[in-house]
Amino acid sequence: MTNTVIAAIRRTNRIIALLVGLVLTGTVLLIISEILLREVGISLGGAEEISGYVMAGVASWGMSYALTELAHVRIDLVRLRLRQRGKALLDLIAIVALAGVASIVAFQCWPVLEKTIERGSRANTPLETPLWIPQTIWLSGWVWFAVSSCVLVILTLILLMRRDFIAADTLVGARSEVELEK
Numbered sequence: 292m293t294n295t296v297i298a299a300i301r302r303t304n305r306i307i308a309l310l311v312g313l314v315l316t317g318t319v320l321l322i323i324s325e326i327l328l329r330e331v332g333i334s335l336g337g338a339e340e341i342s343g344y345v346m347a348g349v350a351s352w353g354m355s356y357a358l359t360e361l362a363h364v365r366i367d368l369v370r371l372r373l374r375q376r377g378k379a380l381l382d383l384i385a386i387v388a389l390a391g392v393a394s395i396v397a398f399q400c401w402p403v404l405e406k407t408i409e410r411g412s413r414a415n416t417p418l419e420t421p422l423w424i425p426q427t428i429w430l431s432g433w434v435w436f437a438v439s440s441c442v443l444v445i446l447t448l449i450l451l452m453r454r455d456f457i458a459a460d461t462l463v464g465a466r467s468e469v470e471l472e473k
Contacts, residue, residue, distance in 0.1 A: 293446050297462060300439055301359045307435070308356040311349050318345045337418040344425035351432025354393070355439040363389070365465040375456035378464065386447055386463045390440035397433040404430050 318341065325338035357363050370381050404426045406412075414420040443463055450459040 293449055293458075296442065296446060300442060304356040304359045304439065307352055311352050311356075314345055315349060318342050337416065337420075340414060340416050340418055340420065344420070344428070347425060348428040348432060351429050351436065354432070354436045358389070358436065358439055358443070361464065361466050367465045370465060375460070379451055379456045379459050382459060382463045382465070383444075383447055383451060385465070386440065386444050390437065390444045393433065393437040393440045397430070397437040400426075400430040400433050 321335070321338050322342060325335050328334060354363075365385060370378050373381070404423060407422045407426055412422045414422060447459050447463050450456075450462065
């Protein structure tokens with residue numbers, strides 16, 4: 292069962308990463324178009340605003356992909372000197388801390404969106420974007436990151452209770468330069 296859940300989360304995050312990449316590509320094309328059109332005195336308007344919203348959404352959604360690809364940065368000075376059980380303990384502490392922070396941030400994002408909806412807030416720009424739109428994308432990315440990391444905590448605990456340190460390392464372990472060279 293754990294392998295099925297892990298595979299589903301990784302597959303979902305890869306699809307999200309592809310969609311995020313497409314959105315970024317579209318944003319780059321919008322900015323390039325804006326730059327080229329300004330050379331002839333035309334402006335689409337709002338490219339910088341839209342790109343800011345895209346960056347907030349991409350950051351919140353991209354963290355889950357980085358999580359399942361073990362791309363988050365960790366300092367592993369002590370970890371490298373430990374045996375499998377010690378590494379597993381540090382990995383568990385790291386994923387619990389990450390899940391805790393992601394959950395707190397996701398939880399704290401809601402009041403921001405709620406206040407925006409209550410007030411009917413719009414951007415103070417020519418586009419007058421209803422701010423609930425980019426904030427909903429931003430919040431949903433944080434929620435998905437929190438859910439993904441909490442599921443990884445549960446799966447890591449299951450693997451560690453089975454004493455499957457290698458599988459736990461594969462799931463949430465840090466990949467250092469030293470280990471990659473081996």
